[in-house]
Ligand SMILES: Nc1ncnc2c1ncn2[C@@H]1O[C@H](COP(=O)(O)OP(=O)(O)O)[C@@H](O)[C@H]1O
């Protein structure tokens with residue numbers, strides 16, 4: 049898994065490149081948390097354009113970051129989901145706490 | 160394995176699309192032989208641009224077609240080989256009986 | 271036309287083998303020409319079961335996980351087995367959001383994913399002996415029409 | 417850093433499983449980041465050994481072929497095994513251009529390909545019992561530097 053970060057007005061955008069499973073989750077978690085802690089981050093956007101696979105380990109990663117960001121008074125969004133990932137998030141009821149957006153730009157404009 | 164055929168002046172050009180192994184060899188063999196017999200073919204060119212894999216089963220297919228074409232007084236060429244396939248053909252001494260060309264056009268001009 | 275094929279694989283309970291298991295199953299199942307969605311469903315279910323054997327079944331690495339895949343007509347049967355800890359209470363374990371490892375940020379949605387993406391799953395588990403998950407899915411658009 | 421991983425697979429002696437076996441090995445070996453050439457070499461050698469078990473080892477389909485893959489540091493050890501006919505004369509069988517099935521348009525170059533593309537191959541075979549081919553290759557540019 050390869051991560052790319054972008055910070056725009058207190059919002060951290062993470063572009064996930066690859067497969068998000070239990071194996072890659074730890075690294076993803078650590079890298080994102082480091083960014084959240086080192087930069088002055090309020091909101092977080094997961095850009096999933098290039099995420100080729102995700103299983104329920106991804107739910108854990110997203111909810112874990114939500115808890116962190118929520119404490120900081122921020123919001124979390126996900127953008128550019130394929131139907132398969134959408135199905136998994138829906139199953140877990142993730143949209144009760146996290147907003148879904150069609151594009152990164154939409155997420156940045158609305159968080 | 161997907162085959163595409165083209166006939167140009169008594170020369171049959173076979174474009175191989177996919178993986179040539181023992182599993183696909185039989186179908187490849189049959190389809191080519193059918194063309195050789197049904198059209199008025201003299202020479203044969205294997206265009207390997209899109210052949211993604213080949214093992215020693217491919218040697219058998221090429222030599223088998225050589226024997227057939229040789230009886231008809233024609234010649235066989237191979238074009239657009241990647242280095243891996245080239246190594247396998249070299250190993251088998253195939254270039255003693257079959258000509259190697261960089262492109263299909265070169266093969267057609269020189270057979 | 272009916273059609274049978276079968277494979278069985280064993281590999282170590284290392285997390286880098288999770289993606290390997292997915293590739294193996296995807297490659298084996300691809301002979302039935304599944305749709306992209308069916309393939310994603312199967313890969314996800316396999317990923318859940320294999321991950322569970324690795325993190326819940328075995329505490330330490332380098333124990334063996336077994337994965338079997340059977341094709342019968344248009345139906346795919348996948349079995350994932352470990353000889354690890356086993357599950358105390360299978361009914362509880364299968365409930366959405368239940369996890370025994372929240373500290374690892376597990377979501378407790380593994381079984382729910384398997385149940386949603388496959389037609390049927392059968393869980394056999396014995397405390398201290400191990401766990402065997404059998405998952406069955408019939409492909410709609412498969413090549414091998416019966 | 418040294419590194420160990422291991423997998424073992426069994427599958428039926430059907431010709432459509434030849435490409436499956438290549439994908440399995442390529443996927444497992446890819447954790448060492450081989451070059452494209454190294455990967456092609458390994459896939460080709462595996463294809464030869466598996467094809468031999470299918471067409472020479474077993475006369476009929478649906479017998480079992482076993483493939484094992486072990487990673488030790490930068491070295492890959494692959495074993496392909498069948499419990500089929502076995503080889504009469506291994507030295508003769510290993511000679512370039514020797515084939516017992518010219519009627520199938522076999523070229524007799526299988527063993528030569530394995531020997532050229534891998535560093536070392538060890539053939540154990542017993543008439544009526546079966547054949548086991550062990551192939552070893554050290555990757556030059558592998559991720560796991562020892
Ligand atoms: N192979 C297994 N061995 C032992 N326990 C298991 C196994 N698979 C699942 N479990 C138990 O069932 C629970 C629920 O599993 P699951 O729904 O996949 O959620 P998660 O993996 O997120 O915990 C696990 O937390 C674990 O306690």
Ligand SMILES: Nc1ncnc2c1ncn2[C@@H]1O[C@H](COP(=O)(O)OP(=O)(O)O)[C@@H](O)[C@H]1O
Nearest residue numbers: 468469472473509515516522523524526527547
């Ligand atoms: N697994 C096997 N079981 C029985 N015989 C085998 C096996 N592998 C190879 N052989 C014998 O060795 C010969 C040479 O093998 P090889 O060099 O791969 O050439 P080819 O497969 O083209 O015949 C085969 O023709 C066969 O007689």
